[in-house]
Amino acid sequence: MSESNQISADLDKRIDLDKVLQQVRVFAPATVANMICGFDILGFAVEAPGDEVTMRRVAQPGVRIVSIKGDDGRLPLDAAQNTVSACALQILSDLGLTEEFGVEIELVKHMPIGSGLGSSSASTVAGVFAINALLGSPLSKDELLPYCIAGEKLACGHGHADNVAPALMGGITLIRSYDPLDIISLPVPEGLCAGIVFPHVDVPTRDARQLIKERVLLKDAVVQWGNVAGLIAGLYRNDFELIGRSMQDVLIEPVRSILIPQFAEMKQIALENGALSFGISGSGPSVVAITRDQDQAATITRKIQEHLNQLEIDCNTYVSNVNQQGPRILD
Template sequence: MKSIKALAPATVANVSCGFDIFGFAVEAPADEVIITLTSTPGVVIKQITGDGGRLPLHASSNTAGVAVEAFLESIGSEQGAEIVLHKKLPLGSGMGSSAASSAAALVAINHLYDNPLSREQLLPFAMEAERIACGSAHADNVAPSLLGGFVLIRGYAPLDVAKIPTPPNLYCTLVHPHLELKTEDSRRVLKASIPMKDAITQWGNIAGLVVGLMKPDYGLIMRSLHDVVAEPIRAALIPGFENIKAESLRNGALGCGISGSGPTIFSLSTEYSIAERVGKALQQQFESMKLKSDVFVSKINDAGARVVA
């Protein structure tokens, strides 16, 4: 039977000011999915590694399985699929773990059928998988994981996404403390409404970040990487966040914020050496609080999920 392996990268959602509308892909870590077509209808999760036995093996309860089921139904296939999932992204990390699994699975199954659908056409299937994972069919992780680069999710009715050009010398530092935050818990603490003054500030920062990326204007990017909506509330869920953010800026980062719903912290820098230095400094901050952490440094990943074998 035909088999294929695909990788899909971690992502940073929100990107400070862009709550629920911005996301970008990084180069590592990345989930790995191997899919084999079968003659028997139905999707089977054959094996999952790297999750400590926590993820469901039932296809309809697993993001990779849900995505593949939706794809096969959409093209009217009478074949089935077996899935092997190697989790490289930590669960509940704020790096788009569930999105990476579904994105890799979709790119693999689409390739096995000679790519009948575009990456954009695969997005709704990945979004349905996100609904299984966290109760909301959002695209700010799955869109950059599938499409690569820095992505704007302008709206959902209809789905409207656009890639934003990014400077070639923009580097991301991800520091993942060994904590876990569930997306639904991080969303539950948010307010249902915000003052008009905060909304205006946030709109200005969103527009400023887009312009700063496209020009590019690093000073404008730096001034725009501020969140007055979610971060002030979610910061309390991450030990020492304010000191960590200040340390990032002291070491030369353009800005620092919470990746997705946390607890992973992201920083953007103009040089690899700065991004590395920021990672070491933030790791030391977590060590001072008796917390281990992992550091990943990369450019913005413009390719997204890809077939590797």
């Protein structure tokens, strides 16, 4: 966590420990990274699924994880190794509160690990938002984002923001630059919806990333640049036709889709049933149909689920508008 943003406890951010909350429960959403054509630079948040973090202040200084549910025992209880607690530790350290503030954490995973839906980022964002809320929200979302990126690096080995930025900020986000960090919120056309299918197959993020070519043909790069620009223009113009024809991936999808059984067949089902576009969510195996409304997304996810079940492939399905709030306090 040494690369997280170092924020000093300056005079404007003194915290009155007599006025902090005693407990807070926070939900943070899943995300669809890349938005098909925007590898590592675009992403949006959904309403469900997501993760919950409960934090409570205790007398003993330090940060401890007391329980994790829904992870099948896969996540570490060690406070320095779990993204939720590690980020909280760093924030307390940067605010000068390590020796006087104690926190206990309960994490509830409501989303599958390794799904391509930003599982680690949902937990990280929930934890960062929770510790900030517990302290009376002394830091802005912009100030919290570097901690989330550092948590993502701890979890995945790469400090990418295409999941954590939309999970924290809500809506659709563009990562224009990492140095300096420059995150741009994009408009969300009314009705824009995602139909998500998570087939129960294993596609590790590291394996999916290793398939990506380090060099691409200039002609393919030009096509991809045009698609990203067209997508952003479509969002600003509220032009669903432009959004649909722009959300095409000629660089990443052709290689990553090999790891996802029935990808071509699922894509055909989605497009035949009116999807604006269809592609991989993050590194997969989850796939996403972008639609004009929830009814259309529900129809597509149901038909894809029926197709997969016929092949004895189990799956989870989610239908959601774009979540424009990001994390929220539940209690």
